[in-house]
Amino acid sequence: MNLQQLFTMQKELDDFIEQTQNIQQDVFQEKGLALLVELAELANETRCFKFWSTKGPSAREVILEEYVDSIHFILSLGLLKGYTSIDMWPFVEEMKDLTATFLETQSVILAFIHQPTEERYLAIWQYYGLLAYNLGFTFEDVVGAYLEKNQENYHRQRSGY
Numbered sequence: 001m002n003l004q005q006l007f008t009m010q011k012e013l014d015d016f017i018e019q020t021q022n023i024q025q026d027v028f029q030e031k032g033l034a035l036l037v038e039l040a041e042l043a044n045e046t047r048c049f050k051f052w053s054t055k056g057p058s059a060r061e062v063i064l065e066e067y068v069d070s071i072h073f074i075l076s077l078g079l080l081k082g083y084t085s086i087d088m089w090p091f092v093e094e095m096k097d098l099t100a101t102f103l104e105t106q107s108v109i110l111a112f113i114h115q116p117t118e119e120r121y122l123a124i125w126q127y128y129g130l131l132a133y134n135l136g137f138t139f140e141d142v143v144g145a146y147l148e149k150n151q152e153n154y155h156r157q158r159s160g161y
Contacts, residue, residue, distance in 0.1 A: 002087055003075075003086050003087065003089055004084070004087065006071070006075055006143070006146060007075055007078065007079060007084045009146075009147075009150055010072060010075035010076055010079060010150075011079055013072075013150060013153055013154065014076055014079060016154065016157060017153075017157055020157050020158075021157075026080075027080075028077070028080050028081075028113075028116070029113070031073050031076050031077050031080065032077065032109070032112070032113035033113075034073050035070060035073040035074060035077065035109055036106065036109055036110070038066065038069045038070040038073060039070055039102065039105060039106060039109065041066050041069070042063065042066040042067055042069075042070060042102075042131075043098075043099075043102045045057065045058040045062055045063045045066050046058075046063060046098060046135070048098035048099050048102070049098075049099045049102070060136070063135060064135075064137060064141060064142070064145045065145060065149065067128075067131070067132065067135065067137065067142065067145070068142060068145040068146050068149045069149065070128065071128070071142065071146055072146070072149065072150075072153070074124055074125065074128065077112070077116075077121070077124075078121055081116050081118075081121065083118045083121045083122075086122070086125065089125060089129055089139060089142075090122070090125055090126050090129050091129040091132060091133060091139060092126055092127075092129045092130040092133060093133050094130060094133065094134075095133075095134060096130060096134055098131075098134055098135075101127065101130055101131055101134060102131075104127060105124070105127040105128065105130075105131060108120065108123040108124050108127050109124055111123075112124055
């Protein structure tokens with residue numbers, strides 16, 4: 001599965017949410033903030049920055065689910081700005097310090113929110129590819145978890161989440 005299929009699935013979910021919730025306004029800023037929150041939740045589950053604690057990271061499945069929550073918002077932001085021509089995800093295979101990578105990822109997201117260029121949007125994907133690699137996730141892991149979460153999001157909308 002390539003990113004085009006994920007963009008299509010995300011568009012369908014976004015359209016469903018907009019109809020279900022009667023969204024009339026531009027929600028770019030809200031989705032940008034949601035992406036930053038999801039990034040923070042992901043960092044929290046990895047516990048990579050918690051030098052004061054001896055407790056290890058959450059289970060791999062929990063971290064993957066948090067990771068995929070971000071992917072929904074990255075896709076959605078790309079749809080809002082028309083940046084959907086990415087064919088394959090640029091997974092970056094480089095071992096880096098997770099804390100530094102989270103901070104750099106936050107910076108590229110903020111830069112995109114303030115000036116949403118296609119180049120900055122692609123940078124978000126590159127940093128998320130780097131995060132995936134450093135967290136031990138494959139493209140297949142992410143897509144499988146995205147498919148599951150996508151269905152859960154439909155269920156949540158139908159049940160008044």
